[in-house]
Amino acid sequence: xxxxxxxxxxxxxxxxxxxxxxxxxxxxxxxxxxxxxxxxxxxxxxxxxxxxxxxxxxxxxxxxxxxxxxxxxxxxxxxxxxxxxxxxxxxxxxxxxxxxxxx
Amino acid sequence: xxxxxxxxxxxxxxxxxxxxxxxxxxxxxxxxxxxxxxxxxxxxxxxxxxxxxxxxxxxxxxxxxxxxxxxxxxxxxxxxxxxxxxxxxxxxxxxxxxxxxxxxxxxxxxxxxxxxxxxxxxxxxxxxxxxxxxxxxxxxxxxxxxxxxxxxxxxxxxxxxxxxx
Numbered sequence: 001x002x003x004x005x006x007x008x009x010x011x012x013x014x015x016x017x018x019x020x021x022x023x024x025x026x027x028x029x030x031x032x033x034x035x036x037x038x039x040x041x042x043x044x045x046x047x048x049x050x051x052x053x054x055x056x057x058x059x060x061x062x063x064x065x066x067x068x069x070x071x072x073x074x075x076x077x078x079x080x081x082x083x084x085x086x087x088x089x090x091x092x093x094x095x096x097x098x099x100x101x102x103x
Numbered sequence: 104x105x106x107x108x109x110x111x112x113x114x115x116x117x118x119x120x121x122x123x124x125x126x127x128x129x130x131x132x133x134x135x136x137x138x139x140x141x142x143x144x145x146x147x148x149x150x151x152x153x154x155x156x157x158x159x160x161x162x163x164x165x166x167x168x169x170x171x172x173x174x175x176x177x178x179x180x181x182x183x184x185x186x187x188x189x190x191x192x193x194x195x196x197x198x199x200x201x202x203x204x205x206x207x208x209x210x211x212x213x214x215x216x217x218x219x220x221x222x223x224x225x226x227x228x229x230x231x232x233x234x235x236x237x238x239x240x241x242x243x244x245x246x247x248x249x250x251x252x253x254x255x256x257x258x259x260x261x262x263x264x265x266x267x268x
Contacts, residue, residue, distance in 0.1 A: 007149070008209045013116060014115070014119060014142075015201070015205070016201050016202035017198070018119075019197070020123060020198030020199075021122070023194030023198065024191050027128060029128065029170055030123070033123075033131070034123060037122075037123075040142060040162075043154075044145070044146075047146055047151050048149065050223070051150055051151070056223030056225075057224070059229060059230065061151075062151050062154055062225050062230060063233060063238055066153070066154060070249060071248065072161075072166075073166060073249075074248055076166045076169060077169065077252055077253070078256050078259070080169050080170065080172075080173045080256075081256040081257075081260040082259055083173055083177065084173060084177065084260050085259050087176070
């Protein structure tokens with residue numbers, strides 16, 4: 001197995017575990033963490049393809065990963081503050097009990 | 104594939120898997136921190152030092168602390184989460200199917216790739232020069248986005264206080 005395949009396999013595992021967490025956990029904070037894990041899997045893919053890819057001196061993968069980390073940080077801050085606002089409003093962050101807009 | 108890679112991959116896998124399966128939420132965030140540290144060390148091992156340090160700074164330093172604060176403020180640290188979620192089995196099956204498809208694609212599609220490549224260089228000097236020349240517009244856009252996210256998060260989090268006054 002080539003090192004690129006190992007990196008891609010690890011990143012697909014990270015994506016799957018994040019997806020499983022986002023689908024099965026009922027706590028909004030853990031769902032957000034699962035989404036962060038999926039973003040991290042994409043970042044690992046960028047770094048792996050930059051490392052073993054064709055033109056590594058262009059720094060494209062590194063740049064994309066830096067910008068992606070910044071966007072993920074902004075997303076985490078806004079998401080957690082939305083969770084805090086929802087908790088203050090409905091006194092729960094269990095996703096099964098947030099059904100006031102259910103049709 | 105070296106011993107270092109296997110060790111760091113094991114740390115990452117154990118940390119993230121524990122983060123998604125443990126019952127207590129504080130334990131979840133702590134093991135997530137372990138997994139993210141493993142991922143940052145993996146970036147450094149792959150030759151992207153700056154990205155690894157950024158990962159430690161942003162995820163381990165900021166996002167994990169923010170998640171711990173959110174857990175404390177929403178009083179969800181007690182393991183009272185009802186585990187009888189209707190999506191428990193189906194969600195795990197969906198994730199397993201996604202992993203199987205991705206692994207199949209990886210094993211059947213990357214045979215033509217080279218098995219080793221010379222370590223590319225990504226010094227902080229080069230990254231800074233690239234950020235200031237080629238990527239200066241995305242840098243500005245990221246600055247605007249982070250400012251908007253900062254203001255937006257503060258406004259969303261303190262909305263109730265202002266209304267009650």
